[in-house]
Amino acid sequence: MTLALATDIPTTPQLLAPLHKQLGLHDDLALEMFWHMLLARRLDERMWILHRQHEVAFHISGIGHEATQVAAAYALKRGHDFIFPYYRDLCLTLALGLTPRAMMLAMYGKAGEPMSGARQMPAHYSARALNIVSISSPVATQIPQASGMALAIKYQNADQVVMTCFGEGSTAEGDFHEGLNWAGIFKLPVIFLCQNNQYAISSPVEREMPVKNVADRASAYGMPGVIFDGNDFLEAYRALTQAVARARRGEGPTLLEAKMYRLSPHSSDDDDRTYRSRQEVEYWKQRDPLLLARKYCMENGLLDDARLEEFEQRARQIVDDANEFARNAPYPPPEEALNGVWGALPKI
Amino acid sequence: MTLALATDIPTTPQLLAPLHKQLGLHDDLALEMFWHMLLARRLDERMWILHRQHEVAFHISGIGHEATQVAAAYALKRGHDFIFPYYRDLCLTLALGLTPRAMMLAMYGKAGEPMSGARQMPAHYSARALNIVSISSPVATQIPQASGMALAIKYQNADQVVMTCFGEGSTAEGDFHEGLNWAGIFKLPVIFLCQNNQYAISSPVEREMPVKNVADRASAYGMPGVIFDGNDFLEAYRALTQAVARARRGEGPTLLEAKMYRLSPHSSDDDDRTYRSRQEVEYWKQRDPLLLARKYCMENGLLDDARLEEFEQRARQIVDDANEFARNAPYPPPEEALNGVWGALPKI
Amino acid sequence: MSELTNIDAITRTLQAEMRRDPRIFITGEDVGKRGGVFRVTKGMYEEFGERRIIDSPLAELSIVATGIGAALYGLRPIVEIQFADFIAPAFNQLVQEAARFRYRTNGEWTVPLLIRAPYGGGIGGGLYHSQSIEATYAHVPGLYVVAPSTPYDIMGMLRYALRVDDPVLFLEHKKTYRLIKGEAPDTDYMIPFGKADIKRVGSDITVIAYGLMLHETLQAAQELMRQDISVEVVDPRTLNPLDRDTILTSVKKTGKALIVHEDNLTLGLGAEIAALLASEAFEYLDAPVMRVAGPDVPAMPYARTMQDFFMPNAQKIADALRKLYAY
Amino acid sequence: MSELTNIDAITRTLQAEMRRDPRIFITGEDVGKRGGVFRVTKGMYEEFGERRIIDSPLAELSIVATGIGAALYGLRPIVEIQFADFIAPAFNQLVQEAARFRYRTNGEWTVPLLIRAPYGGGIGGGLYHSQSIEATYAHVPGLYVVAPSTPYDIMGMLRYALRVDDPVLFLEHKKTYRLIKGEAPDTDYMIPFGKADIKRVGSDITVIAYGLMLHETLQAAQELMRQDISVEVVDPRTLNPLDRDTILTSVKKTGKALIVHEDNLTLGLGAEIAALLASEAFEYLDAPVMRVAGPDVPAMPYARTMQDFFMPNAQKIADALRKLYAY
Numbered sequence A, B: 001m002t003l004a005l006a007t008d009i010p011t012t013p014q015l016l017a018p019l020h021k022q023l024g025l026h027d028d029l030a031l032e033m034f035w036h037m038l039l040a041r042r043l044d045e046r047m048w049i050l051h052r053q054h055e056v057a058f059h060i061s062g063i064g065h066e067a068t069q070v071a072a073a074y075a076l077k078r079g080h081d082f083i084f085p086y087y088r089d090l091c092l093t094l095a096l097g098l099t100p101r102a103m104m105l106a107m108y109g110k111a112g113e114p115m116s117g118a119r120q121m122p123a124h125y126s127a128r129a130l131n132i133v134s135i136s137s138p139v140a141t142q143i144p145q146a147s148g149m150a151l152a153i154k155y156q157n158a159d160q161v162v163m164t165c166f167g168e169g170s171t172a173e174g175d176f177h178e179g180l181n182w183a184g185i186f187k188l189p190v191i192f193l194c195q196n197n198q199y200a201i202s203s204p205v206e207r208e209m210p211v212k213n214v215a216d217r218a219s220a221y222g223m224p225g226v227i228f229d230g231n232d233f234l235e236a237y238r239a240l241t242q243a244v245a246r247a248r249r250g251e252g253p254t255l256l257e258a259k260m261y262r263l264s265p266h267s268s269d270d271d272d273r274t275y276r277s278r279q280e281v282e283y284w285k286q287r288d289p290l291l292l293a294r295k296y297c298m299e300n301g302l303l304d305d306a307r308l309e310e311f312e313q314r315a316r317q318i319v320d321d322a323n324e325f326a327r328n329a330p331y332p333p334p335e336e337a338l339n340g341v342w343g344a345l346p347k348i
Numbered sequence C, D: 001m002s003e004l005t006n007i008d009a010i011t012r013t014l015q016a017e018m019r020r021d022p023r024i025f026i027t028g029e030d031v032g033k034r035g036g037v038f039r040v041t042k043g044m045y046e047e048f049g050e051r052r053i054i055d056s057p058l059a060e061l062s063i064v065a066t067g068i069g070a071a072l073y074g075l076r077p078i079v080e081i082q083f084a085d086f087i088a089p090a091f092n093q094l095v096q097e098a099a100r101f102r103y104r105t106n107g108e109w110t111v112p113l114l115i116r117a118p119y120g121g122g123i124g125g126g127l128y129h130s131q132s133i134e135a136t137y138a139h140v141p142g143l144y145v146v147a148p149s150t151p152y153d154i155m156g157m158l159r160y161a162l163r164v165d166d167p168v169l170f171l172e173h174k175k176t177y178r179l180i181k182g183e184a185p186d187t188d189y190m191i192p193f194g195k196a197d198i199k200r201v202g203s204d205i206t207v208i209a210y211g212l213m214l215h216e217t218l219q220a221a222q223e224l225m226r227q228d229i230s231v232e233v234v235d236p237r238t239l240n241p242l243d244r245d246t247i248l249t250s251v252k253k254t255g256k257a258l259i260v261h262e263d264n265l266t267l268g269l270g271a272e273i274a275a276l277l278a279s280e281a282f283e284y285l286d287a288p289v290m291r292v293a294g295p296d297v298p299a300m301p302y303a304r305t306m307q308d309f310f311m312p313n314a315q316k317i318a319d320a321l322r323k324l325y326a327y
């Protein structure tokens, strides 16, 4: 992994090598990326099931977002760079090191949930040790915060970069504009990764913005806007490593737009049949990023049926374990609600 | 005036005719425009003097903005279209029909001030009868409000348009982004007129935004962005009438950027010598829009020295009268502060 | 007379009012085909079309601001904020703009804008889908804040809201949407702003409560009846401006007062009511003014146990009432 | 010991703290070459350069948000909001973000962000350059709100603020900037948050006041001394969280309380203090709790006459005190 991070990706394609090698990813790393996509998917699917079984009250899903997210995780220097994720970033944060048990504790709102102490709803990822910054529910607020952290990095002359994720609908908020404006003015080391899944709950892109692509907005902030196929984990990796490298070189921010599709309803509270056709969903299922990655790995000899079955089994075990663990965990003591409002005051 | 409003401006330049005629403005109208610029300037200058004499507590000036503003007033259908001005729009609102007496009452904060009942600081223009919508002090708030009014116009299928003005620094606020986004999505009949005077108090354009022109941001909202010489009242008129015509035809919004210079300090509380050189200010004084308009009118036979002197005298009289009137007006009764919080409740 | 839920009361009134007044339109996130995330506008896109039921971009500042612009023009926009928590990006537009147009123009420009917002907790919404935001906005002169809590009150006040010429923040407790049922006449009756309602007559203690807490209070009062403690329950309904007279009259009668709300204690609405009593009912008070409220923590946690700890309920209210009675 | 004005107290402390702690930087509109519109950062751009004195774009939401991001990273940003009135666009970032990071991460992520904001009226600023915003933010758990009002308190609390690991809204009454002078030792003393100060000892009535109103109150108290009315003046200094003990102790002693603020009456800080007294000092109160505050109008008008009518002052405070004394 460090290979791809430390240096730039080769610009002359080695036509005979498979794409992942061209991008500087050796076989194990590419397969590890696939594994994270698979695990995230299985975990996510189990969450849906748990919701249907009334075991948990709420789920918001990242199904369909895995390729871009895993690429983001591998393009960053883990524990060094900073990430302001958003609520669909199950695969991203998993690949960065958040555990399935942590995710499941959040689903149940149980004691020991490490992200918020079971204070936040599920999918509000956070881990100080992993440089994953806590998100709130109001969308887009993390965007100018990410710029602020990038400002701090520049202030300290550190070689870290910041990445923040958000949906295309959220670019309508003032926070998006102001965050990108700062990043552009001060040439900050920050990557704005828009996961364009074509809907904001029920609103299609045309209702969210008057331009075709989110990336079309980059020029308003004096930064490059790059569109890529968010269903292709290697294309995503290519775009992300380039943006990360640019930021690390001190050349400033990039607005990335991953084109993809939200394969699930918005959340467990949503019924997407009221606003989009089944044909449309079916069409996109053919472009399911997990299928595409599996196919790539198979075709390039990274994966065979036996290995896949092994992966599936391991994923099942991990998901089972996480679920069991969380289901059996106690609820937090009620009075815990009172703790953690203020820090200790300085001694004088 | 109706001529220029009702139809589009001729696209083939009649090379022999002077510019104002090419633009469909007959001599009287062009001269009337000059007159409004002159009157606004003399009023503004008097306000500075009154402040220096400690007669009034505060002044925020429009000196240098007159060409664009008078063009805006003449490009709109008075009393029919709507304007959300900003605090530098002395010339604009004067040309639209706000009286010098009203302006002076605001300076002194006296009873009978018709815009706010002397509740607001000076330069917070408003007049329901003239379709001039009240502004507040927080910048940029009027931008999405203007889009909302344009939405209402479209809802009612009316043929009005809305114009709103703001400085280039204010485009950094989220309100700007959100307002233009709505206008773009719904193709609303609204003109966003940015008066780019190159400073937001002490901040030069480079610190306000990472692009060279505000108009460069228009493409992020699917609308044309048009730059023009804001010191030239006829070039301004050309750009404005085109944008107004486009909006009235139902083709949607335009972002206009008038390039100009704030010839005065930001306000009477400012000392601009701390952040910009005298040479720079002197350079721009050569491009003073009033000088340029006077030159044009002289050269094209609209104005001679006698007429100019007559104009100056009339302006002096009007300004004197307004000042006398306001100086002698009483202060509002103190308890007036309690009125006007709530409207009458509906009878049931 | 029909029996209906709180949510039906809203939907039906919106429909009827839109049929009556062509100046009314609705905008907000997902209000169209989706019918809103709580389904308040269900079926309305089909009936009124996309001209009048307008899916907005995801941008609260401009949802409120465009509402202001349309209201200034003379329309009667209704904007839906998906969760009350998400009105925060529009704070500037709501407080400094909507609530000030009348005052700052000496009455020339007015903003008849209705902002609907589902608020309140107890539904597993965690920190950002559970908040009670009323106190922040009840501090703002020029902005009506109302929180009717029964189908009858909702219908009457929603009709009224659409005839008022000032901005109205119309708060709907989301947990009561389907929980609370009640009767309402099939007429176009209205309930004016600024009038509290005595939801239960009593003689020993006055409780002032609204929203879900009104219903919890009524339950507690019922329980205390068995111990011969007679509780009067005042529902202010309009939170800004408060009906000071009705509150004062009740407390002067009972001599004891408890205020209940979910919002955190400090500077919650209870603060103003207690201050009012301490000033205007001083000579009538037989006991300290009590408040039962959410604790002073940033917002309501997600975990059930902590959420329950945060939320006032009939039990906690009854305990407080017993203490107050015994004083 | 030096004698200095409120504004000098701020400037000097900022300078000294920036020399001490390289993690401190300042951003905000016009804070650089211009030295801020009130000249609080005058000379600091020259001393610390544009790396540490950063002119921001004109965008409060992101001034606060970038401050949050930098604070999360471990720096100690100070952001200046040009006028407190203009913090409204940042309401969401301040209330839902800055004030909640600690709680929502169980203490993992913290936001040591200092937000300075000149507030208050009496300077001909009209509706949008005169507001007192403290009550809105004192309602927010997790956000310190402080309003020191003398050079001594300002220096001690500003130093303290730069060592606190939570967000602090540091309110500076702009009319006192050059009006109020006082002594302060030349040491690095600190004044902790949450500690009120008895600015004047008395026995008949307690007044709770801060900001410009503290000074008006002290003047009124001086005047009343001539009529042998002894007024104790409590300056809470920290407005959130309040030093309830000091306030209660004083009122229990005097038996009478008046709260003074410029912010409008309803749900102003006085509401919470009165509610506290009505609950915890009930048995000690000899008179109704009184409030002298701005009227419930959207904000302070520009015209002198109306502004004076809006503003509480020594005269009005003295009148209220005489009434309270006579009760």
Ligand SMILES: Cc1ncc(C[n+]2csc(CCOP(=O)(O)OP(=O)(O)O)c2C)c(N)n1
Pocket: A088, A137, A138, A139, A166, A167, A168, A169, A170, A171, A195, A197, A198, A199, A200, A201, A262, A266, C029, C058, C060, C082, C086, C089
């Ligand atoms: C400020 C705010 N307004 C509304 C919501 C409710 N909400 C949650 S997600 C969402 C849609 C977001 O769409 P998009 O940004 O495209 O992200 P996606 O969910 O499609 O990944 C909405 C409206 C919110 N969380 N925050």
Ligand SMILES: Cc1ncc(C[n+]2csc(CCOP(=O)(O)OP(=O)(O)O)c2C)c(N)n1
Pocket: B088, B137, B138, B139, B166, B167, B168, B169, B170, B171, B195, B197, B198, B199, B200, B201, B262, B266, D029, D058, D060, D082, D086, D089
């Ligand atoms: C929300 C807000 N923040 C800060 C201010 C203080 N302020 C008044 S005018 C101004 C500069 C505006 O610059 P620009 O938009 O370029 O307009 P100009 O004054 O140059 O015409 C500032 C910072 C304000 N009025 N509103």
Ligand SMILES: [Mg+2]
Pocket: A167, A168, A169, A195, A196, A197, A198, A199, A200, A201
């Ligand atoms: Mg989306």
Ligand SMILES: [Mg+2]
Pocket: B167, B168, B169, B195, B196, B197, B198, B199, B200, B201
């Ligand atoms: Mg400017």
